[in-house]
Amino acid sequence: MKHTTLRDLDVSRIGLGAMGMSFGYTGAGSDDAESVRTIHRALELGVTFLDTAEVYGPYTNEELVGKAMKGRRDQVVVATKFGMISHTGRGAGQLDSSPASIHTAVEGSLKRLGTDHIDLYYQHRVDPGTPIEDTVATLADLVRQGKIRHIGLSEAGPETIRRAHAVYPVTALQSEYSLWTREVEERVLPVLRELGIGFVPYSPLGHGFLTGAIRSPEQFDESDWRRSSPRFMGENFQRNLALADEVRTIATEAGATPAQVALAWLLAKGEHIAPIPGTKRVSRVEENAAADGIELTAEQIAQLDNLPPAAGEDHNEEQMRMIQR
Ligand SMILES: NC(=O)c1ccc[n+]([C@@H]2O[C@H](COP(=O)([O-])OP(=O)(O)OC[C@H]3O[C@@H](n4cnc5c(N)ncnc54)[C@H](OP(=O)(O)O)[C@@H]3O)[C@@H](O)[C@H]2O)c1
Secondary structure, three states: OOEEEEOOEEEEOOOEEOHHHHOOOOOOOOOHHHHHHHHHHHHHOOOOEEEOOOOOOOOHHHHHHHHHHOOOHHHOEEEEEEOOOOOOOOOOOOOOOOHHHHHHHHHHHHHHHOOOOEEEEEEOOOOOOOOHHHHHHHHHHHHHHOOEEEEEEEOOOHHHHHHHHHHOOOOEEEEEOEOOEOOHHHHOHHHHHHHOOEEEEEOOOOOOHHHOOOOOHHHOOOOOHHHHOHHHOHHHHHHHHHHHHHHHHHHHHHOOOHHHHHHHHHHOOOOOEOOOOEOOOHHHHHHHHHHHHOOOOHHHHHHHHOOOOOOOOOOOHHHHOOOOO
16 A cells, blocks of 8 residues: 655555444444454555544444554554534534534544544534634644644635644645545645645545446435435436446446546545545455556546536535535
8 A cells, every 4th residue: 555645644545434334324333343344454455544523423433443443553543523513512513613612522532532642633614603723723732732643624715724724734634526526626726735735535436426336316225415415316316327437437448446446536636645435345445445556547537537527516505505614
């Protein structure tokens, strides 16, 4: 497995997103034993970079990751996130990155992960009720106390990134980026390059759609997040199948799977980029981890760059308001 750096943090080129093991997608939480085996297999394959969040579950995903890391902590770069649960009484569903909420959140995450430090601690969404400077100053204090090693932001816009970075160096931004979600290219990635901040694309497989394994919305159970995404609904879903088919055609030509091509395309976008594909299955973590050995030709990259845009927004309106702020 190749490695890269997010600022001064060394991570495997391909990480593992743990969210779907406990939250959001069909079958979440139904087979924790296979999820733990998946994390252990990832570590064996040299995948060092694990991604979770307080809100996944809530809480149960961090507990699962903590269980899987037991006795292997030194092999893992563990990243988690705060800010989507209020610990100061703002109410359910309210963003909260106030200093008091962070202080409560970090203690809970450390406990559930069974560790004395978090390698990369992200603000999950920008909180309009707390100046970003106050949030980052609190995180800088946690670095000084040794509770976290690096700070990150998720779905922050260019101005917020600059303001945050002026208070304390930001190690990484985590935002959605994949063959069918490319908004970061224009305004965000140039700022990261300028400031030397690493980039962690989340949902790099398009929530699984780009792999070609999802052919009908009937595959999703009632609680599946994808049921709320316009891209996965009705006519949009049917139109988007053609996109997944194009990825498959290019993958066949490249001698790879569609998931590997979706990841290899991201790796070709620059050096300090570490995607975190999510899976709860051993066989798929093996497939995804092998993407770091796939070299796409310039022609294949151009074909992928020129795929038609997806039909439908990725998030519903309420979720859209929270991203790239
Ligand atoms: N910062 C944020 O706001 C944010 C938001 C969303 C996600 N994330 C993070 O990013 C990580 C990854 O994103 P994601 O899980 O949303 O989406 P993703 O990685 O794009 O796709 C995950 C889905 O693809 C399926 N899959 C994985 N590998 C596959 C393969 N080789 N072939 C066929 N299907 C495959 C998985 O199913 P199985 O599990 O059944 O294999 C799962 O349903 C999450 O785990 C989470 O840690 C962060």
